[in-house]
Each structure stands twice: as C-alpha cells, then as structure tokens.
Amino acid sequence: MKLDRIKRRSGGTLILEITPLIDVVFLLLIFFMLATTFDERSAFKIELPKSTVAKTKSTLKEVQVLVDKDKNVYLKYTNNSGKSETEELDLATFVDFVSEKLETSESKDVVVSADKDIDYGFIVEIMSLLKEAGASGINIDTNSTK
Template sequence: MKIERTKRRGKGELTLEITPLIDVVFLLLIFFLVATTFEDINSGIKIELPQSTIREIKDIKEIQIAIDKNKNMVLNYKEKGKTQKVNVNKENLKAELEEKFKNSADKNVVISADKKLDYGYIVEIMTISKEAGANSLDIDTASSK
C-alpha cells in the first residue's frame, strides 16, 4: 500500500492508493466463495466404503442414504441449494423418500453403506427405495487409487 504526500499550495495532502486494497478484497472474496462451496455430504455419519476400480461420477440431483456399520441411517439431499440431513430408520425411510420424491423429477438414490454392513440389509433398503418411487439406485464405492 502506497501513501503519497503531494504538495498543493504549500500544504501537504495525503493520498491513498486503493488499487492494492481492491486486489486484496477480491482475492479474499474468491477465497471465501471457494472455501464455502466444499461440503462433505457424509459429515453426519462415519462410513467406510468398499473399494472399486471403476467409478462413474454423475452430475445429477440425487438423494443419498448413508448407512454406518451399526445400521444408523442419514438421508442427505439438496433443498433450495443447501444440503439437508435427516436421521431415518428402516420403518420411516419409505415415507421420507416419498415426501422428497413428491415434487422432484429426479428420483435418484445413492446408497453409501459401510463395507462391514450385511448385504441383505442393503438389499432391503434398495427395495424400500424402489417401492417409494426411486427411478435409479446406485451403490457408492471408494476409489481404489
């Protein structure tokens, strides 16, 4: 930041260069915009995903069902640009999914289940999701890289 003293009619007048200040403000603005857009969708529940060598990343609206090894479930979805998290159990999952699908054209469900979870339980969750109206069911895996 540069402060100059200019002389006019014998009095010293200070001027402040604001160009560097504007640069710093824009850099801070960009930093905060980028830093606030990253959000961990699994932050409500700890899951250890199974490994996979093939992984396709889709850019679609979806509802994620995160299930930990103790069968605790969290329903993650975006509503009005914000990620919402709802704790659910097997009994009220269908009602919650039907409510979320009511006003949505995208009825995609991604199941993120802990690798130690019983496969039969995952199939039950997939069946409930399909009965609730899901068009697409995917199982999330971790990249083996």
C-alpha cells in the same frame, strides 16, 4: 526349390486345395463344441470385484442414503432453498419420507453409501424400500482403488 521342380515337371501352376483343410477344422470345431461340458455351478461362485472405475461425481439433484456401521440410516437431500440437509431415519417411516423427498427432487435417482461391514441383506432391504418409495435408479457408492 522343390515347388519349382513340381511346377516345371507338370507344366502347369501349382494349386493348393484348402477346402479339405477347412472341412477338417470345421469338424474339429463342432466336435469340441459338443464334447465340452459346461459347469453350471461356476455361475454361482461370486467374487465381488473391487471398484477400479473412477468415482462419478454426484449431483445435487440426487437423494443419498447413508448407512453407518451401526445400521443407522440417514437421508441426504437438497431442500427447496438449494441447501443440502441430512436427517436420520428409522425404517418405519423410511418409505414415506423418501417418497416425499423424491417427489420434490429433480431426479428420481438415489445413491446408497453404506459402510463396507454392513451385511448384504440389510442393503437389499434398503434398496427394496427405495424402490417402494419410487426411486427409478439406485446407485451404489464405492471407493476407487486407483
């Protein structure tokens, strides 16, 4: 073997110096880090993902806002006797009614269940009204693709 012959001729052990190799790799790393251009526009290309996570079970403590295809808004909540009730709301009285139900609710979390064809602006408006009403957490209900 060639390495054995080198050992025998020099009489000592063969030492492989890797320090220069590490230096070269480090310099290449720095070069590529500095030479890379980052496309800031790619941060704004949004593709909404499908939900592959299993649906979490909602509790009776949560208040639920339902929005159908015609933008009718319903509030589903648990009354004082423990029964679930659903009422249709208009946006004018939405904040007052939801804040009243959140005060009596054990949880200040709200689940929004909206039709998939509802435009994004309307859902954002609903979410801002929920924050104004005192909701501490807003969850979007989705269907699992599994």
